[in-house]
Amino acid sequence: MAQNDSTMSTPPYDLVAFGATSFVGKILCRYLWEEFGAQGAIKWAAAARSKAKLEELRISLGGSAAPLPLVVADAADEVSLRRLCASTRVVVSTVGPYALYGEPLVKACAESGTDYCDLSGEVQWIRRMLQRYEATARKSGARLVHCCGFDSIPSDMGVHFLQCQAMKQLGAPCTRVKMRVKVMRGEFSGGTVASLMNVVKEAAADPALRKELADPYSLCPVGTVPKVRQPNVRSAEFDVDFGAWVAPFVMSGINTRIVQRTNALSGQAYGADFTYDEALLTGRGLKGRFAATATAAGLYGFMLAAAIRPARAVLERFVLPKPGEGPDPEAQRTGFFDLRFFGTRADGRKIRIKVTGDRDPGYGSTGKMLGQAAACLALDVDKIAKPGGFWTPATIFGDRLIQRLTARSGLTFDLVPDLQN
Ligand SMILES: NC(=O)c1ccc[n+]([C@@H]2O[C@H](COP(=O)([O-])OP(=O)(O)OC[C@H]3O[C@@H](n4cnc5c(N)ncnc54)[C@H](OP(=O)(O)O)[C@@H]3O)[C@@H](O)[C@H]2O)c1
Numbered sequence: 001m002a003q004n005d006s007t008m009s010t011p012p013y014d015l016v017a018f019g020a021t022s023f024v025g026k027i028l029c030r031y032l033w034e035e036f037g038a039q040g041a042i043k044w045a046a047a048a049r050s051k052a053k054l055e056e057l058r059i060s061l062g063g064s065a066a067p068l069p070l071v072v073a074d075a076a077d078e079v080s081l082r083r084l085c086a087s088t089r090v091v092v093s094t095v096g097p098y099a100l101y102g103e104p105l106v107k108a109c110a111e112s113g114t115d116y117c118d119l120s121g122e123v124q125w126i127r128r129m130l131q132r133y134e135a136t137a138r139k140s141g142a143r144l145v146h147c148c149g150f151d152s153i154p155s156d157m158g159v160h161f162l163q164c165q166a167m168k169q170l171g172a173p174c175t176r177v178k179m180r181v182k183v184m185r186g187e188f189s190g191g192t193v194a195s196l197m198n199v200v201k202e203a204a205a206d207p208a209l210r211k212e213l214a215d216p217y218s219l220c221p222v223g224t225v226p227k228v229r230q231p232n233v234r235s236a237e238f239d240v241d242f243g244a245w246v247a248p249f250v251m252s253g254i255n256t257r258i259v260q261r262t263n264a265l266s267g268q269a270y271g272a273d274f275t276y277d278e279a280l281l282t283g284r285g286l287k288g289r290f291a292a293t294a295t296a297a298g299l300y301g302f303m304l305a306a307a308i309r310p311a312r313a314v315l316e317r318f319v320l321p322k323p324g325e326g327p328d329p330e331a332q333r334t335g336f337f338d339l340r341f342f343g344t345r346a347d348g349r350k351i352r353i354k355v356t357g358d359r360d361p362g363y364g365s366t367g368k369m370l371g372q373a374a375a376c377l378a379l380d381v382d383k384i385a386k387p388g389g390f391w392t393p394a395t396i397f398g399d400r401l402i403q404r405l406t407a408r409s410g411l412t413f414d415l416v417p418d419l420q421n
Contacts, residue, residue, distance in 0.1 A: 019094035020046035021053040027367035045069035081108040092374040097195040099125035113140035121151040141388040148373035149366035155255035160394040174343030186360030189326030204307040224264040233279035236292030245288035247295035252278035335360020358410030368409035
């Protein structure tokens with residue numbers, strides 16, 4: 001077991017994966033192990049609250065001359081979190097729901113100047129962290145990056161890629177961008193369901209929070225919010241640009257907020273009148289219309305049931321996966337996603353790109369995206385060019401992460417010829 005000592009000046013690790021025994025944390029650790037071993041380009045350790053589970057994880061990763069270092073820390077114990085921060089330059093956390101367990105670690109990182117990234121997609125919690133710890137992080141130099149998984153790397157980096165192509169080919173950014181999910185094959189884990197249920201539970205009890213969640217600019221810094229009304233696909237509708245029906249997309253509530261924050265942090269690089277929305281493509285004709293209507297009804301039915309306590313209890317007890325459960329390795333291997341982005345410039349010229357992933361979005365691909373985001377934070381991002389504070393994936397990582405994702409994480413970012421959707 002590695003010793004943590006808060007008095008040491010050079011931390012022994014570049015990176016510590018906290019929550020290593022969670023469903024997605026195990027996928028992340030396997031990926032980091034395959035990429036870096038124990039003594040590769042990144043010196044890293046696995047951390048969790050249970051020493052026994054960590055040792056099981058180490059055994060499951062297989063033998064090596066240099067065993068994976070392990071660190072015991074508890075998300076509720078500030079002393080252990082301070083020791084964790086002193087042992088590393090970067091913490092990557094999969095301990096969630098973040099709204100329940102995440103704040104003490106964000107605080108410890110912000111205070112100690114330790115860089116941090118995670119998989120949180122919980123808007124209300126991210127907003128709270130920004131309000132409480134932005135000033136501290138700026139002072140200490142800690143860079144904090146939420147949403148480094150399927151929400152919201154493909155959306156945030158996809159829009160970044162589209163705008164770079166628009167600048168190159170059309171000479172200006174696109175003021176209107178749509179993301180449409182063409183194909184997505186994957187399932188939810190118990191941890192993701194618990195996070196989603198917690199957001200619905202908090203929102204059901206708090207009207208002010210419901211208003212906050214409905215605000216497309218809720219993660220933008222004060223004073224940067226434009227007056228543009230943002231589009232939002234709330235029901236089945238026909239999308240003329242894609243020539244197909246679309247339905248609401250469950251992740252759009254977080255992804256659109258991150259993309260708007262990227263625009264705000266980059267001084268409105270996408271334009272002060274930039275609009276962005278996300279939806280699921282369901283196909284053409286009557287079949288597509290029916291699928292869009294059924295998807296929208298299913299989503300609202302689920303949200304309603306989750307908001308009502310007895311129905312939520314039934315869902316949690318009998319229907320949904322429990323914490324620690326999730327898609328099996330075969331489902332992760334055969335899963336994939338294909339996202340289409342359509343950008344329109346103010347003069348009507350258009351550009352299309354696509355982003356694809358070669359594993360199920362929430363786990364197989366998310367583990368690899370999170371691993372490369374953490375590696376990018378540890379190895380690529382200059383402390384002077386990108387100082388302390390809360391960043392988005394696109395604003396802190398930019399093209400460097402796209403290179404890593406395409407080279408090492410099975411993602412593709414490509415231009416799509418005009419006639420192809
Ligand atoms: N953004 C995305 O695309 C994306 C994708 C996947 C998951 N996620 C999010 O990632 C998080 C993890 O998901 P999951 O399915 O892996 O969840 P999970 O399997 O339920 O894992 C939760 C983890 O939290 C740990 N934990 C709970 N309390 C703790 C404490 N006091 N100290 C230390 N550790 C503690 C648990 O430790 P033990 O192992 O000891 O029980 C467990 O490892 C969720 O918030 C989920 O929403 C996001």
